[in-house]
Structures are given as structure tokens and as C-alpha cells.
Amino acid sequence: MATVDIRDVRKAFGPFEVLHGVSVAIADGEFVVLVGPSGCGKSTLLRMLAGLENITSGEIAIGPKVVNNVPPKDRDIAMVFQNYALYPHMTVFDNMAFSMTLAKAPKALMEQEVNRAAKILGLEQLLQRFPRQLSGGQRQRVAMGRAIVRNPQVFLFDEPLSNLDAKLRVQMRSEIKELHQRLKVTTVYVTHDQIEAMTMADKIVVMNGGNIEQIGAPLELYDRPANVFVAGFIGSPAMNILKGTVANGSLRTDDGTNWPLPTGLKNAKEGPAVYGVRPEHLRIDGNGGIPATVQVVEPTGSETQVLMKIGSQTMVGAFRERVTAKPGEILPVRPDPALVHLFDQQSGQRL
């Protein structure tokens, strides 16, 4: 196990820079998730960490050792690929034992290690099968088994669940997390799915356009997003974002609705600002609520999501209570001032 230190790392493909100086410090045994939209550079960063891409400038250290010029095989890392990259002509056993075969390990040790990994992942019955004879979830497990056999300092996961169906994804998500809690190996996990990030990570790194937007614990990102991007990216359904002007202790949107300022920011500087309120922080309130026209009602059982129009803004509300309103009816809503967010309109940073 080891720490990972990424210091001001840049990556350029020709004249085109895709990572603009990224720094992340990862503690020993930590589960870090790199999350961001497609093309934000998260996979490139992971591949640089693995040694599959070279580093244009900056430093990556695994443990105390800077690995910029260390070839992948000497970095003591194991990676799980999005398409699993299982060797199709080898059995599950041979796939998992491949790194030891290459290192000419004794047969007995090989069997012992593969069986240990197979036991962890429940693959004992499948060792003599070929990858084609496995289901998606089983292949995923074999890919992890191959990584476990390596006994590496760092596990890397590159969108490992995106080829699975929704149900299996939820199951494997908890399996990977449980595996990490058991093995306590430093893990870097790349995904574009913020729910995966929220549920699995000790620490989330939100990336966008080759920059890091925010680093923090999942709930910290949820409770105190550093900027409009993180606010909109973390949380599902996404946060409602309103543009308006702060005046007289409230925010007034261009179409004339008034929104209460966050509790701690009653005296915020007057002027243009961006207001954010999560759907689940809107309450139905008959007394003095802001009138919202119901457009679509989506009951999911545990909560009801309502798509509604306030002024000219389309907003989403998520209510624990059952909403019986029909489309076209007026629903009075009120945000919880303790849970709303205010951002600078120019920089997008949190106020």
C-alpha cells in the first residue's frame, strides 16, 4: 500500500493541452474517485498514473518514489479496464495467474494466490472457464481478481461498471466498496457517474475541462459545492440554478420571483448572483410559498419528483410526501434557507 501524489501534472497531445496542471494528494488506503463529464481528462490522468501515457510536465509519485520515468510494470499497480481486457484465449485461472506466469512464479504459489483471490470474489467454480463463457458481472470479477493476485500498491479502475446493466452495476458497486474495505489498498477509480462517486468514494475529485473543480468528501461536495459546476454535477436530480440580483436580503430573478438568501449570507453583497437550490430542499408550503405551475409529476414511491415552472424558469422539486397535484395546478413551494447556495455570477465561485 502506498500514498499517491500528483503534483501539477499536465498532459498535451501535440499542441492540444488536455490537463492543465492537476494536483491531488491521495492518502494510504484511501478510495479516491475521479469524476467528471466525458472528455474532462479523468481517464487520461488515470492512464498517466498507470504509465500508459507519458507525463508532459509535473510529477506523479507512488509512495516516496517519483514514477514519471518508471515503466508500467515496475510501478506496482494493477488496473481494471472498462472492457475488462481479459485474455480471451486463457481460462479464468490463467487470466488471473498471468502476471505470476510472466514472473515465473512457482506453481504452488500461483495456485495459492489465485485461489485466495477467487475465494474473495466467489470465482472458485469458474476457474476453468473461458471469458466468453462468463456473464458481464463475472468477467468484471475476474478482472478484479487479476488485479488482486498482483497484490499491488495501488488499484486503478477505469469506468469498470459502465458495461454492466443497471441492477448489476449497483451490486458490483457495493462489492467493490466492500472489497476495498477488506483489502484496504489505495484505490483510484474513474467514473462519469456521480452516484457511483458519491456512494463509493472516501474522497471525490471533480474534474471539468482538464481542471480540478473541487476535491472533498462526498457529503462535503454535496453540502458545500465550491462552484456552480460542482453544484450542478453532484446530486441527482441536479440542483436548480437561477440567475438573479441580490437586493434587500433576497435574490430577485429577472422574471420577478423572490428567493430567500442562505442563512449565513443574509448580508450578501448586492448585485448579480447565481442561486442554487436542490430539488429535495424545496418544501411545499401553503403560507407564502412561491407559486409554481406543475408540469409533470413523477412518483417513484419513496419520493415524488415534480417538474414545474416558476416564472419563466423550469425547476425540479423532489418531495417526500405524495404530491397529488395535476399538471397545470399551482403548487406553492419554498426553499429551505439553511440549505440553499449562492454563487458569484462572474466566476461561478461559492459566496
Next chain:
Amino acid sequence: MTVTTMTDWTRARPQPNWLARLFDYKPFLVVACLTPALGLLLVFLTYPLGLGIWLSFTDTKIGRTGEFVGLDNFEYLLSDPQFWSAVFYSVFYTAVATFGKFALGLWLALLLNNHVPFKSLLRAIILLPWIVPTVLSALAFWWLYDPQFSIFSYLAIDILHIRKTPFDFLSTIWPARWSLIAANIWRGIPFVAISLLAGLQTISPSLYEAALLDGSTAWQRFRYITFPLLLPILAIVMTFSIIFTFTDFQLVYAITRGGPLNSTHLMATLAFQRGISGGELGEGAAIAVAMIPFLVAATLFSYFALARRKWQQGEAND
């Protein structure tokens, strides 16, 4: 005044005419579709093959209808040293040339599978030896191997000063045999290289990345990833290559005509020489028919080598 409503009007059901009905009649359709293909096969494949086999059991000469003589032709060939020399050289030629083509072709395919500048141009150039008509390239080789004007001799004598006399490519037995094999390898490489390159490109790059992280050396990646995954395609290409090489005719006929001392006769050229040039149609046909067991063996090899390997079976839901 009547009002026409929808209920008064019924859509006319189109009645198929006799032609449409005929084409809907399955037995007719089966016969109609099979006839052209079967006809072509019968006229251009089965008839010549059957005629060849029949001729090999007769003493037909050009200008004389032969009579059935049983296995006489084959008995004669069994005691004919020239026939055995052709069998030996056919097998030797096929074995060495196939080995050479695959060694060089695989090497070339591996090179081209990397990121090289002007990749598509290089691929086009590599295909050239295969595109050029065989007789044309045979003539070029004939010129290259010329006892007097060979460019190799010129290079060795006048430029490098490592020899005093010109190379003797085609006038003694073994040099002539090796020279023909070299020409065949040159011609055969493109087919092998391009086919294997296509095979290489089906191997997912992430397998190499995974192997890289697993700690493999370049040789180990070839030995454990590339080669086994290429094997199915390698088997197909090799079967074709063996058949093409074994039945080769043009190169040998254009460069040496079987000489010197009939040492470079392949079975095909010997059959032609005896059957057409020599007029002994029955004997020529017998030599050609004698090739069949070898070709059947090659086909059987392909049948077993092409059988789906165990790892290729099962559902591919990826």
C-alpha cells in the same frame, strides 16, 4: 343524390398474376436459384476435374483418342525418377517458401501494426508484388537472375569488389531451386502480411495494456497474446498459401521451364510439359491427379486447424 361513405368502398385485394404466383412457388424458386450456380460449377469445375481424372486412366495423346489403360500411367510414374524429383521439389518448394513467407510476412505485419509514418502508403507498396501479374514479376526475376546482366553480380563485382565472376543463379541445380523459392517468397509475402495485419488489428489494444501492467516483456506479449490470438487466422492463411504454392506454375515455367536438368520441375510444370508440350495427355493428367492427395492433406489440415478453438466458443456478449 347518393353519399359515398367509407363502408361502401372495399379495398380491392390485388390478385397476383401467374408470374408472381410462380415465383411464390417454393420448388420452382429453389430450382431457379440453384440452376445458374450448379451449372457453372458443373461446366467449369466438375467437368474439367472429371475429364482430368478420366484422362489419367487412358493413353490419350494429342491427336489420338485414348483407350482405358487402368493404372498404367501411375505405374509408369512410380518408376520415373523425374516424377519423383518433381514431387520432392514440389514439397520442398512449398515447405521452404511457406516458411519464408510466414516468417517475413508476420514480421512485416507486426511492423505495420505499429504507428509508423506513411502507414497507408507503405501498405499499398507492400501489396505491389501481389498485384503485379505473376508472369511480369517472373520476367523481372529472370532478368535479376540473368547469368550476364544480373544486378546482383554487377553489385558484387563492380561496386563491392567481393567477387570476380558473376553469380550463377539458374544454371546449376540447387542455386536454381533456391532462386525460384526466393522469387515465390517475394510474391507471396503481401498476401500473408496483409491478411495477418487484418488479424492483428482485431486484437484489442487494451489486452496489450493489461499485459504491460502485468509485467510482460515485448517477447512475452508476442508469445502469450499476439500469437495465440492470431492462430485462427494464421491457420486459414497458411492453408491457402500452401495450396497456392503447391500448385504454382507460372513462376517456374517463366523463369526456368523446369531446368536445369529438369531439377526445378514442380508437379504442375511437369504435368504441363508431359501433357501439353510433350503431347502425352494421359500421362500429364496422371501427374496432375497425383497432386490431389497432397491438396486433400492440406485441406484436411485446414479443416482441423480451422475448427473453432475452445476459447472461441460460447456467447460473445461484448
